[in-house]
Amino acid sequence: MVDGKQKHLEEMKRNSFDAIVLSSSGEMDLQGRLSRHLREAPIPGDEILGNLGLFLTSKNLSRLLFFSEIYQKIINMHGVVMEFGVRWGQTLSFLLALRGIFEPFNRHRKIIGFDTFEGFKGVSDKDGGKCRCGEGSYAVPGDYEQFLDAVLGLQEGLNPMAHIKRYELVKGDAAHTVTDYLKSHPETIIALAIFDFDIYTPTKAALEAVKPHLCKGSLLVFDELCDDIFPGETIALNEVFGLNNLKIQRLPITARLSYVVME
Template sequence: MPQKHESTVISYSSSESLDVRKEIFQRLNTYPATDDEKERSLGLFLRGSLLARLLAIRDIYVQILDLPGAILDIGTWRGQTAVVCENLRAIYEPLHLNRRIVCFDTFEGYVGFSDKDKATELHRDGTYGVGGTEYADYLSELLQLHERSNAMGHNFGKHRVIKGDCRQTIPQFFEDNAGEFVSLAFFDVNAYQPSLEAFEAVWPRVVPGGIVAFWQLTRSAIPAEAMVYAETILPRLGHQVKRCATYPGLCYLIKP
């Protein structure tokens, strides 16, 4: 049986609203139009809460336009944030061919939950797997398709999808790419120790004015990011902290 997604379990929406969400999606599947018309009409089926999430990514992205460095999507899961960032790159800075996007995930589910975490049936080792190497390859191909469909699409293959435990893959990435810096990093790892070690590997590479964004910083049901912030970032590291206007759960730090 497919695992339930947290959006149907941990939600501010009423049961009626969740039922309507399902009906909207069903209408997407049965929409009476050609494939070309359906592709151009996806906004008909984009619910407001998902649009709010996409607008929040955009609101963060536009703050790094004048900064050098890669975008990291740590705990990328299915890769939606990375794909949105590729398309925002094409919209706002189509000639910025050094704006690389790097996705990190096990693609086999969470790892590193310990006694310090609040493990649940939704959030524990092994949940949120998407198919391992097969899905990592799929996401890599999908990112390239988006690149090729965008402006300057002949210059594709700039992005990378890296499979494995981020506690090992991120330090290895920087070891292999000594000249790579970070303008923006999204975190959605959700286990304390991996979140801590990944942050400590990334923060020294974030350029001044760069952004580190946390999807779960203020969510009590998933406390890992809050613990890392309270114990490591808040008392030790200078920064500004803000939340996104359209999606308050997405909070971000700006490096001085």
Template sequence: MLRPVKKRIEHMLKPFPTLYRWASRLYGTVNRSTAPLSPGAPGALREALALAKEWASGDVGDYYEFGIYRGGAFAAAQRACRELGIESVHFYGFDSFQGLPPVEGIDETDGIFYEGQFAAPKDAVVRNLTEEGVDWDRTTLIEGFFSDSLTEEAKEAYPFRSVAVALLDCDLYSSTQEVLSWLESYLVDGSILLFDDWESFGDDGDLGQKRAFSEFLTKHPGLQAESLLSFPPHGQGFVVRRGQ
């Protein structure tokens, strides 16, 4: 009910960043739903996880989500695995629980993102996930801004395995860059990457997640990406191919 109204208001207020931010905060206060902000995310996750299961020759790997907000997409991924009979996946969720970090450089381009946007307290997220029936024995939430949490120390502290599916719902070029750099060692042939904010800047490949992924692939010539699926309103998925 609220989502179509929100889209219309966003479109009208986009040229006025101060008003846009005020309206965004108001919407976050009024709308307490745990449903993903991207309505196409649950379906995309189910399709990606089904493919990961189909392609796996052994263990499927693990699920990674960067930017879990209120937990709606994260819960949907677990629900999809239950329905698909995928039992070996561990679910890792990374979030600051304080919203976006300071928005600087090219991420400031049109003012649609701002520091603290999409904040959701960790205790509220845990409560949401519990109500959604997540299996806490298969769930790990890692708190912190990516610059602090995506470290070599974290790789030693947790038994991370290869990526089956990763959802990058981190909005910014800088955050996406940090995620991809850290995640590279867990990408195998057939890993699926879902970029929730791929089209946030339209066709401009010099901004946002498009730029971060393009630079990442240039830096790692042994990796290739094949377009896999798109999902509303801004999402795009790729399957990773890793050369020998």
């Protein structure tokens, strides 16, 4: 990335109070140096994509491995995948790649991402004070949705059935967009719903909206359950489904992600 643009992004991150960073200063230094090597890699353009693993750290890889295992759990289930909270879109893009690997001809497996693309909207008292986040945290640059759409289009284009668009980005406040989407797509069955808004209000709205579209075996994935920095996600889940009614599971490869299989 061009240096000036990179600096602008880093400045924007600082100003919009991105969440508290738990890495030690030593880790941050190493991560910064690895990122610089990625930006300055002397690898020819036509070999970059084939060598992205060079920069995957164990932490980042563990997240991808988690989603690979989760995806394999829904292969025999009918229904779409929804991600609530997309930001730069890495998880969404990875899900498209997993569909290309495990079920390239499943025309019904649409992958739909919801985000304001303008950062947090609806921060409330239930989110506590620890995360140091506010309205607009995690915002992406104004034209990012178009960039992501182009990347996802290319990603889909590299897999079979590319002539049928099977992903969608839904922009706006999830307090309204999820209900609106499901009203205009009443046929929707949800096989996998990934909750990563971090905060209470949109998480609760999305949970309430998706509830009638889940069936036995549907998977719900959460990024912030039992997390004191983002308490709102657990509060929302408790209010909509009741924690006592759920078996909240995890995989040993990653600490923060958890999942529930609907019974």
